Amino acid sequence: MSTPTGPITSRFDPRFEVTLYRHVGVEGAHTLEHYLARGGYRAARKALTGMTPAQVVDEVKASGLRGRGGAGFPAGVKWSFMPPVDGRPRFVVCNADESEPGSFKDRYLMEDDPHQLLEGMLIAGFAISAHVGVLYVRGEYYLAYERLQGAIAEARAAGLLGRGVFAAEATEETPAVAGFDFDIVLHRGAGAYICGEETALMNSFEGLRANPRLKPPFPAQAGVYGFPTTINNVETFCSVTHILDRGAAWYAAMGTADSKGTKLYQLSGAVARPGVYELPMGATFRELIFDLGGGPSESAKAIIPGGSSTPMLPWREDTLDLPMDYGTMAKVGSMLGTGGVIVIPTSQCMVDAMANVVRFYAHESCGKCTPCREGVSTWLPKMYQKLLAGLGTRDDLDLMEDMVRNLRGTAFCPLADACAMPVAASFQHFRHEYEHLVDHGEAMFPPRARWTA
Amino acid sequence: MELPTLRPFFADKADVLQEILDRYPPYGRRSALMPLLWEVQRAERHVSEARLQEIAEIVGVTATEAKGVMSFYSTFHEHPVGRFHLQVCRTLSCKLAGADELYRHLVAETGLVSGETDADGRFSLQNVECLGSCGTAPVLQVNDTYHERVTRSRCDELLAQMRADREPPPTRERGGDNVAAAKADRMVGERRAADDAPVVPDAREGTA
Numbered sequence: 283m284s285t286p287t288g289p290i291t292s293r294f295d296p297r298f299e300v301t302l303y304r305h306v307g308v309e310g311a312h313t314l315e316h317y318l319a320r321g322g323y324r325a326a327r328k329a330l331t332g333m334t335p336a337q338v339v340d341e342v343k344a345s346g347l348r349g350r351g352g353a354g355f356p357a358g359v360k361w362s363f364m365p366p367v368d369g370r371p372r373f374v375v376c377n378a379d380e381s382e383p384g385s386f387k388d389r390y391l392m393e394d395d396p397h398q399l400l401e402g403m404l405i406a407g408f409a410i411s412a413h414v415g416v417l418y419v420r421g422e423y424y425l426a427y428e429r430l431q432g433a434i435a436e437a438r439a440a441g442l443l444g445r446g447v448f449a450a451e452a453t454e455e456t457p458a459v460a461g462f463d464f465d466i467v468l469h470r471g472a473g474a475y476i477c478g479e480e481t482a483l484m485n486s487f488e489g490l491r492a493n494p495r496l497k498p499p500f501p502a503q504a505g506v507y508g509f510p511t512t513i514n515n516v517e518t519f520c521s522v523t524h525i526l527d528r529g530a531a532w533y534a535a536m537g538t539a540d541s542k543g544t545k546l547y548q549l550s551g552a553v554a555r556p557g558v559y560e561l562p563m564g565a566t567f568r569e570l571i572f573d574l575g576g577g578p579s580e581s582a583k584a585i586i587p588g589g590s591s592t593p594m595l596p597w598r599e600d601t602l603d604l605p606m607d608y609g610t611m612a613k614v615g616s617m618l619g620t621g622g623v624i625v626i627p628t629s630q631c632m633v634d635a636m637a638n639v640v641r642f643y644a645h646e647s648c649g650k651c652t653p654c655r656e657g658v659s660t661w662l663p664k665m666y667q668k669l670l671a672g673l674g675t676r677d678d679l680d681l682m683e684d685m686v687r688n689l690r691g692t693a694f695c696p697l698a699d700a701c702a703m704p705v706a707a708s709f710q711h712f713r714h715e716y717e718h719l720v721d722h723g724e725a726m727f728p729p730r731a732r733w734t735a
Numbered sequence: 736m737e738l739p740t741l742r743p744f745f746a747d748k749a750d751v752l753q754e755i756l757d758r759y760p761p762y763g764r765r766s767a768l769m770p771l772l773w774e775v776q777r778a779e780r781h782v783s784e785a786r787l788q789e790i791a792e793i794v795g796v797t798a799t800e801a802k803g804v805m806s807f808y809s810t811f812h813e814h815p816v817g818r819f820h821l822q823v824c825r826t827l828s829c830k831l832a833g834a835d836e837l838y839r840h841l842v843a844e845t846g847l848v849s850g851e852t853d854a855d856g857r858f859s860l861q862n863v864e865c866l867g868s869c870g871t872a873p874v875l876q877v878n879d880t881y882h883e884r885v886t887r888s889r890c891d892e893l894l895a896q897m898r899a900d901r902e903p904p905p906t907r908e909r910g911g912d913n914v915a916a917a918k919a920d921r922m923v924g925e926r927r928a929a930d931d932a933p934v935v936p937d938a939r940e941g942t943a
Contacts, residue, residue, distance in 0.1 A: 300912060303912040303913070306912065306913050307909055307912070307913030371760070380867050381864075381865055381867065382865070383826045383827050383828065383864075383865040383869065384827070384828060384865075384869050385867065385869070386867040386868060386869050386870055388867075389867045389868075390913060394913075420867075421773075421808070421810050422810070422863075422866050422867070422876065423867070424879035424880070425879075425880075425881070425905075467758050467759070469758075469766070469769070469770070470769065470770065470773060471769075471808070472769060472772070472773070472808035472809070472810045472811055473808050473809040473810035473863070474807060474808050474809065475864065475865075486769070487766055488763065488765060488766055489765035489766050489767065489768035489769060489794065489796075489804060490765070490804065491803055491804055491807045492807060492808075507760070507762060507763055548869065548870060548911075549870065549911065550828040550831075550869035550870050550872060551827075551828055551831050551869075552831060555910055555911070556828075556869070556870040556871070556872075556910050556911070557870040557871075557909065557910025557911020557912065557913060558870060558910075558911040558912055558913065559911045559912050560912050574911070575911075586827075590826070590827055590865075622869065624827060624828055624831075624869070626831075627831065630831065635827060635830075638825070638826065638827050638830050639826075639827055642826050642827075642864050642865065645809075645864055646864065648807075729835075731833070731836060732830075732831060732832060732833040732835075732836065733832070733833025733834075733836035733837055733840075733873070733886070733887055734832075734833065734886040734887065735886060735887045735888060
């Protein structure tokens, strides 16, 4: 087979190589020694000693990297929103509060390759002229926290964090590097999904309740402590490391028109081999689920494409052939989200599954605004309880559909939408299961044992 | 006898306190609130009213404000949890792997329901939402440690160890590219391959 030409959109393209997850799962990969022996901090050295901050921003823009936290906003564009340097403190924040159900890529990145993340934050800090990085990691990720703690200490001891990073390597042409000061504050969360919302995270970091803030002002204008701030996801920073190392063109050669690069997809639910798989953007569900994941472990009926908040797609041949990129998912009425793909088995009652998802968002609603507190946190879970108890009516179904329609876009932050969207999709594709339940008083697919002995 | 709560927690931990405060700028002293709550909770398995008052004074807020923050987060406890705090993820991917049964099994074995601590302070049980272990579901978190892909027999082994007052070592299960990467690295070591073909992982092997 000759080497294919054109964009790389398959893991099996011989030009593709696992990059972000190269060292994940390797014993000892979390140490600086391991990282340095494999080209670690080469990208940061290149950026800090040979480029201007504006050039770094341009490189990230040219790569086409879009934020990997879920929203998919172009990272380089976000960085360019930072106001001119005016003497005030500036912050670069890493959102490591991974908690969207179905997402588990960042945990392994931090546990097994923490320096890849620190290097990306260092580069980003240089690009936006921020001297402090805030790394907000969710409280439950204790091993990741310990590994990051160790990695930060190692980097400080090696002069890769702290005062004058790479100062010794400054040359006549690049006097700017004569002391780029950068350090990272590691901060643990304590179990609140809403902290994944960027302004809620900032409130949490400041020691406040994690209610989201009104936007605008956006973080670039008023973020941490009210100062200019850029916030990105763990995988985004890790991607930056490789973009600077290998160039924007290398990165942009992977993917589709609106989605570039390599991405971590997370496969869970009813599949033979669940786990995190790295594929170029634009690879299909079929490649992820069948070629890598070994296919469904039992008959499947739906795919949740990007974490539990993204509207599900029916399990069909044409769905499986869809490329997993931002544009395609939007076109079919869903979202790529975090790339957390959940396969729902046919034998799982869809009403029961959605009751589970709704309970999650109900538990995580911060209670700040009325639509979310009353709608998501109180009313929807009660309706699902009623349905599952066999007490629902057809009118209830109409009411629920109407309710989630009215929830859309009316809440203070995206959490209510994150709950309303999957519910609406379940009605769109599986209304017959809801109807069966209310008509017969029992589910089309009764609960069954799933726990492995 | 001196009641333990009467002595300020940080009275003999000035260095620990200072290290935490020094992480944040002077104008961001309040950021130390959550790290201080963690410090107390890790030592005492909950944060009492007296400790909360102490922390509030350190960071310069009222005890009510501090409580408002603490109560926002589901992993801070007002009452002591057990020496083995069992946290069962019950969100969708874990549910699809039997988390409901895992929870009911723990209820039957410990006699507790979510939110309770037993009389001798050994076990406490809590239902929690997504722990980010969806690919290695179901997951049981004991104190700070994840036990991934917990089967019924594995669960019973863990309970036996904890009943014997032993903290079970983590069982890190893996899948996907976690396995592939380990293999690729070995391959590079063996033949310095420049043309590494993508490695397709085998089924569920490679516990790291």
